[in-house]
Amino acid sequence: MEVRQKLLNGLSAKNGLIIAVVSVVLSLVIHFIDPLLAYTSIWLGLVLFVLFVGLLVYAGKTVRTEVGGFWSFGEAFKSFLIMGLIIAATSTVYNVVLMTVIDPELPVKAGAAIDDNTVAMMKKFGAGQEQIDEAMAKAGSNADKLKITPKNVVTSFGIALAIYGVFALILAAIMKKNPPVKFIEE
Numbered sequence: 001m002e003v004r005q006k007l008l009n010g011l012s013a014k015n016g017l018i019i020a021v022v023s024v025v026l027s028l029v030i031h032f033i034d035p036l037l038a039y040t041s042i043w044l045g046l047v048l049f050v051l052f053v054g055l056l057v058y059a060g061k062t063v064r065t066e067v068g069g070f071w072s073f074g075e076a077f078k079s080f081l082i083m084g085l086i087i088a089a090t091s092t093v094y095n096v097v098l099m100t101v102i103d104p105e106l107p108v109k110a111g112a113a114i115d116d117n118t119v120a121m122m123k124k125f126g127a128g129q130e131q132i133d134e135a136m137a138k139a140g141s142n143a144d145k146l147k148i149t150p151k152n153v154v155t156s157f158g159i160a161l162a163i164y165g166v167f168a169l170i171l172a173a174i175m176k177k178n179p180p181v182k183f184i185e186e
Helices: 002-033 042-066 073-102 106-124 129-139 142-146 150-175
Strands: none
Touching: 002 042, 002 073, 042 073, 042 150, 073 106, 073 150, 106 129, 106 142
């Protein structure tokens, strides 16, 4: 059993690292095309969400196949959680590097773009200027939320881990596959 667990952990780590690298490369490509696109396009967010769920499902099927075609809910959950931990950690480190080394002005530019999109959407839904001002004051500055501070880094990592934990539960429930029960005839 210990050999199986080591194999599961290794395969999960490998697949998590592959998905994390794909995530970073896609993010860099999108950033160099338009630095604000990832913060302002709902459609891009949906496409990336579907892509990463698909990659997680594919990775899960690959791991399950490599360990013999069967895994319990617990094994599947742990496997997806390992992948999620690696993806969340890599994404956090990448975001710190992106916003402090690659493009230090990004938090301010992206925060302003998010604020502008929020105001435009509120106007589109018929909100008055007073309501918009009140909502924006209540929400706070998006630029401050995007700045790289220890609090923001820990918070974003924690949220990402929680989200991947939920995905791990859902995917493990869907993808678990117990071996068939064999009856012994006497």
